[in-house]
Amino acid sequence: MSVRVSRLARLLNMVPYFLANPGISKEEAARELGVTVRDLVKDLEQLFVCGLPGYGPGDLIDLSFEEDVVSVVFSAGMDRPLRLTSAEATVLLVALRSLAEMPGMVDPTAAQGAIAKIESAVGSAALVANGEGLDASGASATAQESTVAATVRSALQRDHALRLTYYSASRDAVSERVVDPIRSLLVDDQTYLQAWCRQAEGVRLFRFDRIDGAVELDEPSVPPAQALGSDAHLELFSDDASLPQAHLRISAAHGWILDNYPMDPVQTLSDGSVEVTMRYGSLDWMARLLVGLGSAATVIGPKELVEAVRERARAALAAYDALEV
Structure with missing residues (x-):
């Protein structure tokens, strides 16, 4: 029987499902999970980069799905469907709320949707006992996304260039520049936009709370190939020999x-x-x-x-x- 569930719930239960159904075809699995084969492949690709802390090759979930059938090579401990205890749900909710409050990292609406589903599954009574999830009026708290964060996130999703008004703390100056967004990052409890700066002709990190203004341009984001796939620019303070x-x-x-x-x-x-x-x-x-x-x-x-x-x-x-x- 086909049952439609949220993607989060589906992802959490996929590994146990494929362990219980070794060698099942993509078509049959998609039908039972209530998704298209294309969406199933997207889910498998997402699981392929999930795993245990360390996140090295031996820590990530390993799946075989190049052919028509799907099989689990390494489960990373996800051998049974997820059942959250009250304490586990509380920890997950705290993490989701923290993520939702970090500008530019996730869509707050999606995060709040996940929070609401977890609260509903666990039960409001358990959450109240742990002091989480409700404000003074008894209503679930909702994170608000700033206009700047929403604009930057939109540009990242649509691969558009951005015009930023940015305050540089090291230079104590405000400048305007056009950038080609690459991704958003969390570094030392601060969120940053990693982008190719056309003015500096290099990859730069822009801290979200120092972006005074952002305009999404009607032109594609085209960072050079050498700017992609490298973490060499993630050092926040590079030793620029041109500076005193x-x-x-x-x-x-x-x-x-x-x-x-x-x-x-x-x-x-x-x-x-x-x-x-x-x-x-x-x-x-x-x-x-x-x-x-x-x-x-x-x-x-x-x-x-x-x-x-x-x-x-x-x-x-x-x-x-x-x-x-």
């Missing part, structure tokens, strides 16, 4: 700074402090950062940066003196 370089000393008690800023250690001194270098695009921005770090960072060079930090420090002290009058 600061020479700093970070105190031993403030080693956390090295984990939060793109600094390259040069040497560790006898007192535990570390000499580092750091590229910067704006002298004013860099001076503002260093003044904010206070005694945790000492500027060794270059000379213009030392003077800029001194001037900002003097201005700050003068402002304090004015307040005391």
